[in-house]
Amino acid sequence: MNKKETIELLNFIHTFYKDFEVREDIISAWYNIMCEYDFNDVKREVEKFMAEDRYQKQLPTAYMLIKGLPKVKEKVDVQDGVKIYCSVCNRPFNDHAELDKHFDRCSSIRYVIKQSKKWFKKDIDKKFLWSLSDEEFEERYNKLLKYIMEHTEDENERKRIGFIFNPPSEEEAREFLKGN
Numbered sequence: 001m002n003k004k005e006t007i008e009l010l011n012f013i014h015t016f017y018k019d020f021e022v023r024e025d026i027i028s029a030w031y032n033i034m035c036e037y038d039f040n041d042v043k044r045e046v047e048k049f050m051a052e053d054r055y056q057k058q059l060p061t062a063y064m065l066i067k068g069l070p071k072v073k074e075k076v077d078v079q080d081g082v083k084i085y086c087s088v089c090n091r092p093f094n095d096h097a098e099l100d101k102h103f104d105r106c107s108s109i110r111y112v113i114k115q116s117k118k119w120f121k122k123d124i125d126k127k128f129l130w131s132l133s134d135e136e137f138e139e140r141y142n143k144l145l146k147y148i149m150e151h152t153e154d155e156n157e158r159k160r161i162g163f164i165f166n167p168p169s170e171e172e173a174r175e176f177l178k179g180n
């Protein structure tokens, strides 16, 4: 990304994390790192970051966001047989569409395993979850989310899951993140 995009990225982060400062020295430091990465890739990482429990109060750092991301130069090489990797399980892929599709299921499976252990003291086999069709998996996943939403005492968790079923407006999302 270029400098203008770096500033746009920082302003985007600032929208959601009001303690995140956008100053000249911060812009330069981020630009030195971000110049090698694609703007949309990094922006997507910011969105993923914001959706995670443990990062509700923590500010994103440049290094956290680029971890596992291919550089623009590497992305061009993907066609020439250079692999890209899933940031959850490290499985290699040849193209981004394939990886994106895999990543959705892979990160959801990680969530299902973790939450099943927490709520039902049950170890669910990863291979079994991968063997399900998209429909079957989604049904289980939604059931689990609804269960957690109904039983959790954590108001934020309840709201966050609610947003998956009814995506919030930008205003609601901002309000929610501010309250955290």
Ligand SMILES: [Zn+2]
Binding pocket: 086, 087, 088, 089, 090, 091, 102, 103, 106, 107
């Ligand atoms: Zn994976």
